[in-house]
Amino acid sequence: MADATLQHDAVGHGLPGEYEAPLFGAYSKKVGMWLFLASDSLTFGALLFAFSYNRIYTNPWPTPFHVASITNATIMTACLLSSSLTMVLGVFAAQRGDRAWMRNWLLATMVFGTAFIVLHGMEWTKLIGEGLTLPGFPKPASAATGELADVSKAVPQFAATFFGLTAMHMLHVTIGVIYLGVVALRKLFLPILGALWLAGWLLIPSDNVFHYGIHALLIGLIVSAIILFLKPKVYDAHDVEVSGLYWHFVDLVWMFIFPLVYLMSTKIS
Amino acid sequence: MHNAATHDDSKGQYFWVWGALLVLTAIEVVLAYNQVFEAVRMLEVLLILSVIKSALIIGYFMHLKFETALMRWMITFSVVACFIIMYFFFFPDAGRIIKLGVK
Numbered sequence: 338m339a340d341a342t343l344q345h346d347a348v349g350h351g352l353p354g355e356y357e358a359p360l361f362g363a364y365s366k367k368v369g370m371w372l373f374l375a376s377d378s379l380t381f382g383a384l385l386f387a388f389s390y391n392r393i394y395t396n397p398w399p400t401p402f403h404v405a406s407i408t409n410a411t412i413m414t415a416c417l418l419s420s421s422l423t424m425v426l427g428v429f430a431a432q433r434g435d436r437a438w439m440r441n442w443l444l445a446t447m448v449f450g451t452a453f454i455v456l457h458g459m460e461w462t463k464l465i466g467e468g469l470t471l472p473g474f475p476k477p478a479s480a481a482t483g484e485l486a487d488v489s490k491a492v493p494q495f496a497a498t499f500f501g502l503t504a505m506h507m508l509h510v511t512i513g514v515i516y517l518g519v520v521a522l523r524k525l526f527l528p529i530l531g532a533l534w535l536a537g538w539l540l541i542p543s544d545n546v547f548h549y550g551i552h553a554l555l556i557g558l559i560v561s562a563i564i565l566f567l568k569p570k571v572y573d574a575h576d577v578e579v580s581g582l583y584w585h586f587v588d589l590v591w592m593f594i595f596p597l598v599y600l601m602s603t604k605i606s
Numbered sequence: 607m608h609n610a611a612t613h614d615d616s617k618g619q620y621f622w623v624w625g626a627l628l629v630l631t632a633i634e635v636v637l638a639y640n641q642v643f644e645a646v647r648m649l650e651v652l653l654i655l656s657v658i659k660s661a662l663i664i665g666y667f668m669h670l671k672f673e674t675a676l677m678r679w680m681i682t683f684s685v686v687a688c689f690i691i692m693y694f695f696f697f698p699d700a701g702r703i704i705k706l707g708v709k
Contacts, residue, residue: 362674371677375685382689386696393700407639414631421667422624429617578669585667592659595631596652600638601645 370579374586377509381590384505385597388498392601399488399495400604401469406460410599413456417510417588420449424517424581431577439577443521446584450514457507458547461500465546469496477544499598506594508553509587515557520572520580524565530558623666630659 361368392398402410427442468483470476480486489496518526537551634655637643643651665671670678 361677361680363677368677371681375681378685379688379692382692386692390696390700393697404639407635411631411635415628418624418627418631421663422620425620425667426617582668585663588667589660589663592656592663596634596638596656600634600652601649603638603641 364575366575366579367582370582374582377586378590381502381505381593384498384502385593388502388597391494391498395492395494398602399485399492400602401464401467401485401488401495402599402602403604406463407599407603409456409460410595413453413460414591414595416449416453416456417591420446420453421585421588423449424584428574428578428581431574434574440521443517443577447514447517447521450510450517450584454507454510454514457503457510461503462545462547469499471496471500475544475546475548477542502594502598506587506590509590511553512557513584513587515554515561516580516583519561519565520576523569523572527558527562527565530554530561534558620666623662627659627662630655 359365359368363371423442423445427439427446430436430438430442464485465474466477466479466483468480468486468489470480470486470489515526515530518530522529534551534554537554538548541548541551634652637651638648642648670681
């Protein structure tokens with residue numbers, strides 16, 4: 338800090354000791370999050386391009402999504418869009434200094450996010466049960482004779498790109514829910530997260546991919562605990578706004594995954 | 607930068623944006639499920655609707671509309687430029703595979 342002041346004085350701008358106005362007119366945490374989101378958008382961009390690339394040169398491309406899958410994905414979309422609205426209301430409450438409503442709106446956002454994850458998990462489980470599988474991943478006995486077993490053999494790039502893309506997004510939503518939980522509840526969130534991980538691990542059958550995937554919550558628990566114990570703080574309106582940026586980004590990415598992956602592979606019966 | 611009072615005065619606009627996003631999603635589902643267009647045209651229409659939805663999310667929910675012009679342009683230009691570069695790397699190659707008949 339002293340160095341910055343000295344440098345500033347040396348070049349002769351403004352009053353001695355005065356800080357230069359931020360270049361982007363925003364506080365550094367917000368600029369940092371925007372830069373992260375710009376880089377993360379390239380991750381999803383690459384995955385979406387890879388999906389589209391495979392789709393262009395693979396003929397015929399499978400269309401496994403019945404009306405039930407499309408309905409499920411539409412409800413998931415509505416959950417994410419609604420969670421963005423509750424997130425905005427949470428940011429307003431934080432800017433008003435209303436901590437109780439800030440917490441309530443963030444919890445509502447987490448509920449919508451969790452609903453999205455659960456619905457997506459059910460969709461995955463149904464598709465895997467019907468035979469849409471990846472080599473090396475756990476699968477139930479029904480997968481070998483399901484209606485999509487031939488799809489996995491004939492067009493393996495469909496399962497690879499579908500699960501790769503949606504798993505990356507689901508991971509981001511999970512991280513987002515944990516992030517909001519840390520901001521809203523701080524240390525109180527740790528036992529809740531631990532209980533969710535334990536319940537998921539014990540209740541989900543071992544032939545289900547989420548029996549192992551649930552360990553993402555354990556990693557989240559460890560990282561959250563390290564942050565909360567090494568740097569305990571009361572999260573202010575800026576922190577809530579920055580967490581909101583991340584959450585809206587997760588919503589934004591789904592706006593491309595939903596039409597490209599689901600709607601363009603609709604099975605008309 | 608903006609303040610809480612500005613936000614609270616215009617809170618209603620976020621409900622409108624949310625409603626518009628839900629309506630656009632419903633339009634996408636109806637178009638896709640009724641196979642209104644052939645595949646390539648359907649892809650174009652769905653992508654246009656997705657870009658409109660993402661612009662609403664970035665502009666309003668992520669508040670980029672209310673940031674400084676420098677921030678708006680830097681974020682938008684850098685990300686769009688990267689996607690354009692990706693497009694020219696990926697898609698001509700995918701088309702070339704079809705033309706060459708590589709299985």
